[in-house]
Amino acid sequence: MTRIAFIGGGNMARSLIGGLLKTGIPASSISVAEPRAEARQELGRDFGVACYGENRLAAAEANVLILAVKPQIMPAVHAELLDTLHRQRPLLISIAAGVRIDQLERWFGHTLPIVRCMPNTPALIGAGATGLCANRRVSPEQRAQAQHIMDAVGLTRWLDDEAQMDTVTAIAGSxxxxxxxxxxxxxxxxxxxxxxxxxxxxxxxxxxxxxxxxxxxxxxxxxxxxxxxxxxxxxxxxxxxxxxxxxxxxxxxxxxxxxxxxxxxxxxxxxxxx
Ligand SMILES: NC(=O)C1=CN([C@@H]2O[C@H](COP(=O)(O)OP(=O)(O)OC[C@H]3O[C@@H](n4cnc5c(N)ncnc54)[C@H](O)[C@@H]3O)[C@@H](O)[C@H]2O)C=CC1
Ligand SMILES: O=C(O)[C@@H]1CCC=N1
CATH class of the missing domain: 1.10.3730.10 (ProC C-terminal domain-like)
Structure with missing residues (x-):
């Protein structure tokens, strides 16, 4: 069973969570790490998902980790997650604008399966548009898993060339x-x-x-x-x-x-x- 943890519960996480729930994915399979108490309350109230103040706790059971923090925060979150990452070896999905796969590998580990993707907020109503690319560690099953999650909230397109991800951000994310x-x-x-x-x-x-x-x-x-x-x-x-x-x-x-x-x-x- 897919258990998804969102690291960061802001605008884009809300859009994805709302869209995923509308497709019938149970709220009990989603957890969220969010430092702002007010945002945690709103997420719990609006979506019925479990929310935690600490990344480690939200990620404890997850086999898919969606990194939904601002690019500048990304290097800071990895330290808290290292234990979990090594124990569970989850599929990492980053939605951060700009942040490259080689940077994610450097922070989170070179042996982890990583998908870099760029969704947009219409995901909230199932009308999102997402570009995706993957590192060599991503298995065909994990590729399908990432696509399944993003398909649930709209259209998906894989990019062979990661260099085009910033263009995806410019014409779809933004x-x-x-x-x-x-x-x-x-x-x-x-x-x-x-x-x-x-x-x-x-x-x-x-x-x-x-x-x-x-x-x-x-x-x-x-x-x-x-x-x-x-x-x-x-x-x-x-x-x-x-x-x-x-x-x-x-x-x-x-x-x-x-x-x-x-x-x-x-x-x-x-x-x-x-
Ligand atoms: N807003 C959009 O339309 C889109 C945003 N993105 C990407 O999604 C990511 C998030 O963007 P938004 O949701 O717009 O930003 P946001 O600021 O609404 O959400 C980020 C959340 O991360 C939380 N946070 C801060 N430090 C944290 C930490 N150490 N651990 C866990 N959570 C922490 C913040 O409290 C905030 O709620 C960015 O990297 C952005 O590039 C991608 C596609 C579209
Ligand atoms: O403006 C931003 O940086 C983010 C990425 C795409 C949409 N919002």
Missing amino acids: SPAYFFALVEALEDAAFAQGMSRDVARDLAAQACLGAGRMLTESGEDPGVLRQRVTSPRGTTQAALESFAADHFHAIVARAVAAATRRGGELAAALDDTP
Whole structure:
């Protein structure tokens, strides 16, 4: 039986736990280590999972350990877990942005099976998107186990080349925030034209949902879907030409490059950490 311990019970852990429970995984098979008492209370209340203030206690029975702390915290958590790691040899799944497999091996042990993955918060509603890659120690069964956990909360894609994981972070891990920012901008624009914020938000959010569903359910190219909205010399063309004049593609490319670069910087800052 899979027993999962989350190390860190913050935003992303909550999204994954909520998504996993919705798929029928029992709360009794999940434990969480979280230093903040208030967050522990909320996790227990919202999800019925066992919560501990110490990593060692949460990990005691686990055969899968999901490392869900900030990248900067990662080197600190390993010391507390060394005994458990050597006794149980769990599958380690890191969701930390930037942190590389070679760094995880250095901190947690070179012989452990490690999967580095990058999920996103829509996992909470089963609509997550996760990129994964594995070290050589991961058995086919453990690979399937990691995929099973992430499949439970959305779409999964394996990457052969770990170097692409920072791009995964930029276009999937972080990108829900880009879509939220677009809805915020649409709401602001409509408000500036006199519309109430509530109505503007509802309409923009539903358009976002509808576009997302068409993209994922129709199997059609985004460019084709875009053209179908765009009547010649109509309103959409006017808006898209305005985007193009403001170099929309270049703006997005620069943002994706910035997020990708930041992933590398987060890891580089940890290179000298023992
Ligand atoms: N928020 C997101 O959309 C995504 C986040 N991630 C990654 O997930 C990881 C966690 O991010 P968030 O959940 O957003 O951050 P968060 O700050 O909400 O959660 C981290 C949690 O770790 C706890 N913590 C701090 N020190 C600890 C320790 N020594 N032992 C155990 N727990 C400790 C904190 O109290 C906090 O609740 C990061 O590495 C991030 O890169 C990955 C994909 C998406
Ligand atoms: O912003 C971050 O660093 C994390 C990783 C992807 C989403 N949130």
